[in-house]
Amino acid sequence: MYVGPSFAMAAAIEPEAAGSTAEERRVPLTVERLFRDHGEAVYRIVARLLGPTAPRADVEDLTQQVFVAAYGSLSRFRGEAAPSTWLYGIASRTVLRYLRSWRRHRRMIEALESIAEPAVPQPDQVIGDREVLGRVWSCLLRIKPKKRLVYLLHEVEGLSGKEIAAALDVKEATVWSRLHHARRELDAMLEAMGVER
Amino acid sequence: MTCPERSAVHRGEISQEHVAECAECRAALARLETARNVLQADLPKFDGPVRARVVRAIEARGQREAMLQRWLWAATGAVVLVGLILLWVRPPQFADDAPMVAQPKPPAMLEPQARALEAGARIEAGRAAIAAVNASSLVVLSRESIRLNAGAIWVDVAATESSEFRVETPFARIELVDARLLVEVTREWTQVSVERGQVRVDPAGITLSAGQRWSSQIIEPIPPALATVPKPKPRASRVVEAIQETPPVAPPPAPPAAVRWLAEADRLRLAGRHAEASDLYRTIALDPASAPYAEEALFLRAQSLAAMNDPRTARSVLDEASTRFPHGALLPERTALASQLALDAGDPIRAAELLEAVEDVTSPVVLEARVHAAQGIAARDRARALELLDARDFERAPKALAALADAARAEIERNK
Numbered sequence: 049m050y051v052g053p054s055f056a057m058a059a060a061i062e063p064e065a066a067g068s069t070a071e072e073r074r075v076p077l078t079v080e081r082l083f084r085d086h087g088e089a090v091y092r093i094v095a096r097l098l099g100p101t102a103p104r105a106d107v108e109d110l111t112q113q114v115f116v117a118a119y120g121s122l123s124r125f126r127g128e129a130a131p132s133t134w135l136y137g138i139a140s141r142t143v144l145r146y147l148r149s150w151r152r153h154r155r156m157i158e159a160l161e162s163i164a165e166p167a168v169p170q171p172d173q174v175i176g177d178r179e180v181l182g183r184v185w186s187c188l189l190r191i192k193p194k195k196r197l198v199y200l201l202h203e204v205e206g207l208s209g210k211e212i213a214a215a216l217d218v219k220e221a222t223v224w225s226r227l228h229h230a231r232r233e234l235d236a237m238l239e240a241m242g243v244e245r
Numbered sequence: 246m247t248c249p250e251r252s253a254v255h256r257g258e259i260s261q262e263h264v265a266e267c268a269e270c271r272a273a274l275a276r277l278e279t280a281r282n283v284l285q286a287d288l289p290k291f292d293g294p295v296r297a298r299v300v301r302a303i304e305a306r307g308q309r310e311a312m313l314q315r316w317l318w319a320a321t322g323a324v325v326l327v328g329l330i331l332l333w334v335r336p337p338q339f340a341d342d343a344p345m346v347a348q349p350k351p352p353a354m355l356e357p358q359a360r361a362l363e364a365g366a367r368i369e370a371g372r373a374a375i376a377a378v379n380a381s382s383l384v385v386l387s388r389e390s391i392r393l394n395a396g397a398i399w400v401d402v403a404a405t406e407s408s409e410f411r412v413e414t415p416f417a418r419i420e421l422v423d424a425r426l427l428v429e430v431t432r433e434w435t436q437v438s439v440e441r442g443q444v445r446v447d448p449a450g451i452t453l454s455a456g457q458r459w460s461s462q463i464i465e466p467i468p469p470a471l472a473t474v475p476k477p478k479p480r481a482s483r484v485v486e487a488i489q490e491t492p493p494v495a496p497p498p499a500p501p502a503a504v505r506w507l508a509e510a511d512r513l514r515l516a517g518r519h520a521e522a523s524d525l526y527r528t529i530a531l532d533p534a535s536a537p538y539a540e541e542a543l544f545l546r547a548q549s550l551a552a553m554n555d556p557r558t559a560r561s562v563l564d565e566a567s568t569r570f571p572h573g574a575l576l577p578e579r580t581a582l583a584s585q586l587a588l589d590a591g592d593p594i595r596a597a598e599l600l601e602a603v604e605d606v607t608s609p610v611v612l613e614a615r616v617h618a619a620q621g622i623a624a625r626d627r628a629r630a631l632e633l634l635d636a637r638d639f640e641r642a643p644k645a646l647a648a649l650a651d652a653a654r655a656e657i658e659r660n661k
Contacts, residue, residue, distance in 0.1 A: 079303070087299070088291045095289035108295065112302040119303075181283045188280075192601070203281045222635065224256075225628035231255040231277055238276045 079119045086135050089205075090114050093136060096200050097143040099189050100181075110146060114139045129214045136207070137215035140197055147193045180243055187237035191230050198223055199230035359384050362396065365607045365641060373410055374401040376643075378427070379574070386413070397429040416461035420445045426453075436460040456515045460504045503535030503542075510545065519549040530565075540566060540573040547582055556586045577608035584614045593621030597629060612642050616653050623657045630657050 094114065095107045117138050125134055188196055201207045201215070202223075209227075213220040248269045253259040254277070264271050360368065362377035369375070371388035381396025390411040391400075402410045404423030412419040412428055416435040419428065424442025429435070437446055438458040445452050446459050453459055506529050514522035526546035530539045543566040550559035563583045566573065573579070580603050587596040596618040603611050619633040631654065639650045 083300070083303070087296065091291045091295070091299070092289050096284070100287075104295075107289070108299050108302065112299050115299075115303050180279060181287055184280045184283055192604075200284070204284045218635070218637075219631075221628055222632055225632045227257075228252075228255050228628070231257075232252070234280060235251075235255060235273050235276055238280060239273070243276055243279060 079115055079122070082118055082131060082135065083115055086132050087111075087115075089132060090135055090139050093139050093200070093205060094143055096204060097140070097193075097197060098146075100185055106146070110139075110142055113142050117142065129211075133207075133211050133215045136201065136205075136211075137217065140201075140216055144193055144197065183238065183241050183243050184234075187234050187241065190237065191233050195226045195230040195233070198226040199234070202227055362398070363607070365609055365643070367643065371410070372402055375399070376401075378429075393428055393430050395430055395432075397427065399425065399427055401425045417449065417459075418447045420447070434461045456512070458508050458511060503529050503532065503538045506535070507538055507542065507545075510542075514545065514549050514552075519553045522546075523549040523553070540570045540575055543569070544575045544579055544582070547579070551582065551586060556590060560586055577603065577611045581610040581614035584618055588617060588621050593618055593625070597622050597626075597633060600633065607641060609643055609646055612639060612646055612650070616646075616650050619657070620653055623660070627657060 091107065091111045094110045095102070098107055098110070114135065118135060121138075125131075188199070191199070197216070198212055201212050202209070207215070209220045209223045212223045216223070248267050250259060250263050250267065251270055251273055253263075254270050254273045259270060259274065264274060360370075360383050362368065362375070362381045362383065364377055364379045366377045367375065370383070370385045370391050373391065375383070375391070376399040378397040378399065381398050382394045383396070383398065384392045384394065386392055389408060390413065392413040394415070400410075400412055400421075402421055402424060409420045409422055412421075414428065414430045414435040415432075416430075417437065419426070419437055421442060421444040424444050425440045426442075426444055427436075427438040427440070429438075436458065437444065437453060437460075439453045439455050441455050443452055443454050449459065449461075451459060506525055510522045510525035510529070513519075513525065523546050526542040526549065529535045529542035530546065532539075535542070543562055547559040547562040547566070550556075550562060560583065563579055563586075566575075566579055570576075580599055584596040584599045587593070587599065596614075600611060600615050600618055615633045615638075619630040622633070623630040634650050634654045634657070636650070636654070639647045642650070
């Protein structure tokens, strides 16, 4: 008898906020459903939090860690937040734990530097989108992970301050403060790198 | 020239009218929009093969856990079955002529308890209060003794009883009655610094008073086979046997010059003779043979200079320490001192920046400095002050420090 997080297995949980429609709310919340509905979003946020130089195997490994962790705590999920918010919280903690190794973080920055080579362009030089992206990442990876996380969740994933606060289990004021600092640092670094458009 | 409204761009509260007039804010807004647009356009690919790999990996991990669970059930069942069989085949045996009296229980034997402490952790070990300065490994041998194998701990023993408390390390045995001391142990040496009371250090055979420090300074650990000191006589207690397992040590050689200089500089500093102490610390920091002590000497010199009201030189000494030891063991202490100097100079923003750059937020000195910096910056940037006082960072802090942070947080909230 297989009792792990199978994609055929349904945990008998029906949190009120698990789905947005009445039909969805009647469907039991399972790892299969979570993965089907939010697998791509979780993979994307993990990949974005790690940056473009992270090995793809690490992104996949962390994504599966998120869903295995979700399976482990599915019974404790009360449905007070949307499943996506809950998964974002698990993903954020998983990635922050991974990034806590200073050496690992440093390696990622160095890998990016070797790709991006962010030299200040000549005034008449027009830089392409790929190069701009490289420079943006080069700056983002220099911002502390907690601030970077809030920046990406808000600016790129489009989560509200309230949703981020719920996912990260912090006050909303903390979210806005981190976002403010992240934008300020990013702006200063982009300006120094000559990204003007 | 920097526009004062640029901060509003970062807060997302800039007015369209101002953007239309101010080129600097317009450029800042454009930069941030460009960053957002290129990041949004760059979608990490989650195609079929990736999805399939992740699904397979989740299922494989789940199967491993399920298999482990099944094995655990099977093993538990087997143990229960074996127990029942043993009970069934061995009927209770009573000697016919033996009186039915309860046998006295053997005295309870204390098992040595190994403890791995994280930095900042506090425990009660028998009569002693222990606070780990950094990650430490110790064994609580009895109510009267512990053995520190690695790390640095504060030991505080109050004089509630007349018997001695003992701290064993690979290179020393320290006995104390009513004292507070810092014990640091590495693979090469043991160092004892006494803050209160008196302690006896063996086999050096010396007594240290408050403000004194002793270091074994054995550069190479002595292999047990070469040790000449005979083993102590065996005793019945398993506790004592556990102590005897530590390799016997030879008397430590005389400490190197740097240790003597540090002790002398510490004595001068504690006596308030900061100028002389500062010169001696500088000598140690510049001496190539004293390189292992250079970071400590630089930090203590900065402390002496701060006490001499020379913050400028103190800052330059801390900068030198940061350049030479960017990830040194005293990084939290150095950052806290630099932040205090910035606060004293009326620059709470700099103090906050220094503390925000510290990745390890478990150090009590850093947390305490964050409270002071938050109080300093609250009037200018309330959100930043509250972030410095983030309750989750103080969860594992000493109670007094957590209470200090709570009070500061409440004060800032009140003055909203």
